[in-house]
Amino acid sequence: MSAIVILFLGLGGMALAYFLYSKFIAEKVFRLDSKFRTPAHEFEDGIDFVPTNRYVLWGHHFTSVAGAAPIVGPAIAVIWGWLPAFLWVVFGTIFFAGVHDTGALWASVRNRAKSVGALTGDVVGKRARSLFMVVIFLVLLMVNAVFGVVIAGLLMRFPSAVVPVWGAIAVALVIGQLIYRRIIGLALVSLIGVVALYGLIIIGPSMPLQMPDQVAGLPGNAIWILILFGYAAIASLLPVWVLLQPRDYINGLQLFIGLIILYGALVILNPAMVAPMINDNVPAGTPSIIPLLFVTIACGAISGFHGLVAGGTSSKQLDKETDARLVGYFGAVGEGMLALGAILAATAGFASLTDWSAMYDAFGKGGVNAFVEGGAYIISNGLGLPETTAATLLTVMAALFAGTTMDTGLRLQRYIFQEWGEIYQQQWMKKPAMATLLAVGSCLILAFGAGADGSGGLLIWPLFGTTNQLLAGLTLLVVTVMLVRLGRPMWFTLGPLLFLLVMTVLALLTQLRSFYEAGNYFLLVLDIVVLIASILVAMECAAALKRVRRESATKAEG
Amino acid sequence: MSEHSNDEHPVDRRARIKAWLGQARFYAEEFYSARYRGAIARAQRDEDDLFMLMVFSELMGVPNPVAYYTLELQPLMLERFHDWHRRMGMEKSPLDDFRCC
Numbered sequence: 001m002s003a004i005v006i007l008f009l010g011l012g013g014m015a016l017a018y019f020l021y022s023k024f025i026a027e028k029v030f031r032l033d034s035k036f037r038t039p040a041h042e043f044e045d046g047i048d049f050v051p052t053n054r055y056v057l058w059g060h061h062f063t064s065v066a067g068a069a070p071i072v073g074p075a076i077a078v079i080w081g082w083l084p085a086f087l088w089v090v091f092g093t094i095f096f097a098g099v100h101d102t103g104a105l106w107a108s109v110r111n112r113a114k115s116v117g118a119l120t121g122d123v124v125g126k127r128a129r130s131l132f133m134v135v136i137f138l139v140l141l142m143v144n145a146v147f148g149v150v151i152a153g154l155l156m157r158f159p160s161a162v163v164p165v166w167g168a169i170a171v172a173l174v175i176g177q178l179i180y181r182r183i184i185g186l187a188l189v190s191l192i193g194v195v196a197l198y199g200l201i202i203i204g205p206s207m208p209l210q211m212p213d214q215v216a217g218l219p220g221n222a223i224w225i226l227i228l229f230g231y232a233a234i235a236s237l238l239p240v241w242v243l244l245q246p247r248d249y250i251n252g253l254q255l256f257i258g259l260i261i262l263y264g265a266l267v268i269l270n271p272a273m274v275a276p277m278i279n280d281n282v283p284a285g286t287p288s289i290i291p292l293l294f295v296t297i298a299c300g301a302i303s304g305f306h307g308l309v310a311g312g313t314s315s316k317q318l319d320k321e322t323d324a325r326l327v328g329y330f331g332a333v334g335e336g337m338l339a340l341g342a343i344l345a346a347t348a349g350f351a352s353l354t355d356w357s358a359m360y361d362a363f364g365k366g367g368v369n370a371f372v373e374g375g376a377y378i379i380s381n382g383l384g385l386p387e388t389t390a391a392t393l394l395t396v397m398a399a400l401f402a403g404t405t406m407d408t409g410l411r412l413q414r415y416i417f418q419e420w421g422e423i424y425q426q427q428w429m430k431k432p433a434m435a436t437l438l439a440v441g442s443c444l445i446l447a448f449g450a451g452a453d454g455s456g457g458l459l460i461w462p463l464f465g466t467t468n469q470l471l472a473g474l475t476l477l478v479v480t481v482m483l484v485r486l487g488r489p490m491w492f493t494l495g496p497l498l499f500l501l502v503m504t505v506l507a508l509l510t511q512l513r514s515f516y517e518a519g520n521y522f523l524l525v526l527d528i529v530v531l532i533a534s535i536l537v538a539m540e541c542a543a544a545l546k547r548v549r550r551e552s553a554t555k556a557e558g
Numbered sequence: 559m560s561e562h563s564n565d566e567h568p569v570d571r572r573a574r575i576k577a578w579l580g581q582a583r584f585y586a587e588e589f590y591s592a593r594y595r596g597a598i599a600r601a602q603r604d605e606d607d608l609f610m611l612m613v614f615s616e617l618m619g620v621p622n623p624v625a626y627y628t629l630e631l632q633p634l635m636l637e638r639f640h641d642w643h644r645r646m647g648m649e650k651s652p653l654d655d656f657r658c659c
Contacts, residue, residue, distance in 0.1 A: 047599040059589050190586060239601065
């Protein structure tokens with residue numbers, strides 16, 4: 001089967017959904033009103049509450065939610081064949097992620113732009129709010145550990161990317177200064193930034209830097225992980241304009257350019273799908289597709305992380321309520337497009353089925369490496385770039401996304417520790433440096449906890465997906481409760497919520513057994529923690545819905 | 559290029575390109591700054607608040623909190639202090655609690 005057909009089926013489906021389904025959701029379920037005075041106008045202060053152009057806001061929403069996760073997840077999940085991953089990404093984006101993101105924006109906008117965490121406290125209850133904090137902490141912990149491992153793996157496997165990945169940080173630092181000190185205008189700066197980044201990518205293959213397999217008794221992988229966390233800790237303590245702001249800008253440009261290159265090469269080359277449609281011959285030890293598929297692909301189908309972005313920042317800047325459809329739903333579609341690209345790269349970018357099977361020889365293998373190698377194969381054959389240059393390009397793209405998520409994640413984790421220091425009167429914990437140390441320490445324990453070389457990170461990928469889905473479930477619960485109170489249709493959010501809850505609990509039980517059989521007690525404990533959280537979430541859902549129905553029943557009687 | 563644009567008056571075209579560039583610059587600048595506007599504005603507000611406190615604290619009867627910390631600077635300033643008060647036209651140290659020569 002040709003990859004173009006799959007590509008257009010996927011894109012066509014998502015486009016159709018945007019024009020039809022999102023219109024229905026926006027008009028009939030959320031009843032978005034262009035005359036509603038949004039918090040950006042009501043509380044306009046020039047700091048947090050600023051009415052912002054909807055395309056700009058979409059760009060921010062999209063680039064904050066589209067990171068390495070929609071690449072890693074789908075690229076792992078194609079081990080079951082390309083069809084299940086494709087269907088879950090397309091239908092997940094249409095019926096789950098789009099509705100979730102629009103709903104989170106709507107709920108926040110209708111409640112003075114409060115964050116989803118605060119909303120949980122108001123709409124569902126105090127207990128649910130504490131639960132929400134714990135789940136967020138777990139998500140951040142896992143995302144940092146996983147991405148540290150992912151970047152380290154990429155840098156070991158593609159040494160040609162070492163110079164551009166770290167060079168990009170230097171480029172961002174210089175750009176930040178140029179803009180901050182108003183030395184030259186932004187248009188020129190963007191041009192210089194992109195040229196410098198791609199210059200580094202082109203010279204990267206001629207100066208590969210390979211970390212030795214063993215350094216001072218530690219594997220090379222582990223050294224990279226330590227360096228990465230050192231970097232992320234420093235980056236998360238710097239003022240945002242020094243590194244974060246210019247780097248996000250360059251990353252955003254790079255995301256658009258990278259997507260255009262990948263999709264362009266796919267259309268020109270039109271490779272055949274090499275991987276099987278449904279893989280009957282999965283490697284030994286691969287868990288069952290149901291429920292694991294639905295937690296392996298979290299971002300790209302539905303992800304709770306989006307709710308944090310929607311509620312925390314985007315809702316404060318929404319100019320008109322109707323813009324929520326473009327920002328939320330189309331933001332989710334954008335991420336689905338990235339996930340679709342990852343699926344195609346990891347299944348069509350191989351010369352033969354033998355090559356593909358060699359890449360996917362065990363569950364959790366392949367992943368982002370398969371994305372880079374498959375994508376490089378497609379780009380080099382489609383556009384005629386040397387294969388190492390193409391691989392360097394995609395490695396830089398994936399590593400920069402993961403790096404951005406890491407230092408944002410560490411920053412957020414630091415805030416949580418500082419808040420706990422405030423609550424429990426621990427002066428030392430309130431200091432930024434100490435809180436950062438605690439955050440880095442907990443991530444390192446997780447990254448090394450399951451394997452001495454730091455390979456433990458990828459084992460927790462499905463656990464990360466599970467926790468992320470739980471977060472999405474909590475957001476959907478808030479939206480559903482609000483809808484029921486307003487007497488609107490609730491099944492468009494309750495349906496996805498129930499599906500997610502069932503799948504996460506099933507996935508946790510499956511993994512519980514496999515961790516126990518593998519004797520991995522560290523992950524076993526973690527799994528139990530998440531399992532308890534998910535059962536509590538389910539009970540909160542039941543209790544909240546029951547209470548709301550009783551409320552509306554008494555209202556009808558009275 | 560279509561024929562339409564060839565027929566167009568050069569001044570019109572220049573104005574149109576200029577408008578387009580202006581629009582592009584607006585989008586680029588918004589895309590750069592919108593995400594971090596809050597964090598940066600807050601940092602600036604904090605600095606301004608501190609500055610206000612230092613300027614107006616005496617006026618409001620609040621002892622300047624910075625004065626206390628400047629004590630720590632005394633050993634560092636001591637060597638330069640003598641030359642300073644001489645240059646300022648004072649033979650002896652003008653401060654009661656800061657003795658010199």
